[in-house]
Amino acid sequence: MTRRALVTGATSGIGHAYAAELAKRGYDLVIVARTTDRLEAVATHLRGRHRVEVDVVTADLATVEGVARTVNRLTDSARPVDLLVNNAGSSLAGWFGTTDIADEDRQLDLLVKAPMHLMDAAIKTMAGRGGGQVVNVSSVAAFTPRGVYSAHKAWLLNLSQWADIHYSDVNISVQALCPGFVRTEFHERGEMDVSGVPRWMWLKADKVVAASLRDLDKGKTVSIPSLRYKLLATLAQYLPKSLVTRIAKRGR
Template identity: 70%
Template structure:
């Protein structure tokens, strides 16, 4: 039997790499994003290339009502979702304290509230079945003092690590996928200055996803793609905070 996966932020970047990798292995899909036209195009391409069933759901995850609609799909016992990928995300170009607080509220909704609600729905649906998996796309920024964005990612990483331990006994895997700088539309959409990021720090989204899916199969609760970012993540957690804070200013 094929599995069914729901991926947020499915039309670009890491989310798009996830849906292509999952479709290639035969998984049916639910694609979630804000742009209906892009959703339909991605869905049509996946159906044509891989013969899988693909549903689309247009949703803005800063909207509580839209989050509830996605959660309802996860909770539906008649069409169970076996894998949830909480990937949708964005960031602001300015540092906290210089940005509009309304924009920070929307970021909090997108990066914390939405994945929390979707995790809750997925865990409550998967636990009685005795199986299921959740991948929360966080960031190595979670290990650095880097403003509100890193705080949001630290929160989601911490919750993921706990949930993986706590719910693993029920057959539900939960993993935080924490990549570094990745070639996607993310930075351009946020109008961020990435000129200070050296070439060696950039990852490709297909590689991030391939390593993440391998680590999920191995039962890991944290996946940091690439050896270089594993080293950087270790250093970020053990080096003096002031040193890590200075290094973390890159790419902003």
């Protein structure tokens, strides 16, 4: 039987790589983002290449209406979703405490409230249907205090870990994907200067997604793509306070 995945932020970067890989694996798709023409271009390409159904939902997930539209599609019992990928995200230029608090609210809505609402809807419908899967795109930033973005990602990591344990009884698995630096549009959109990030720290979106789906098949709750970031995430738990302070001062 054909399975269906809903991927948010599927027009670029990591979300696009999920959509492409899942279509290759034969999943029908529902793809979500704000930019309709980019969504249509991705849909046309994937339909033609992989002979799968691709539905498009134009929605701003930082808004109540955008989340409601996506929840409606997610809970449509005529076209059920087996895998939810909560991926859409962005970063705000500037340090918390200097930024506009209305912009911070939108970030909270996009990075925390939207995945929470979509995960709530997915769990409720999947539990009634005998199971399903959720991937929440967090970040290695979740492992150290690096400002409000890393706080949002830590929230998502923590909830995913709990939900994976709690809902295993009803055959629902929840993964938190925690990538390091990935070459996407993310840093340019967030006006981040990443010129000092060494080459070895950069990952490719398709490799990140391959690791996530491999870990999902194995039932791993926390997926950290690449050995170098697995090591860094482990070390982050034992860092001396002086180093944590240095990292925190550079985060935002």
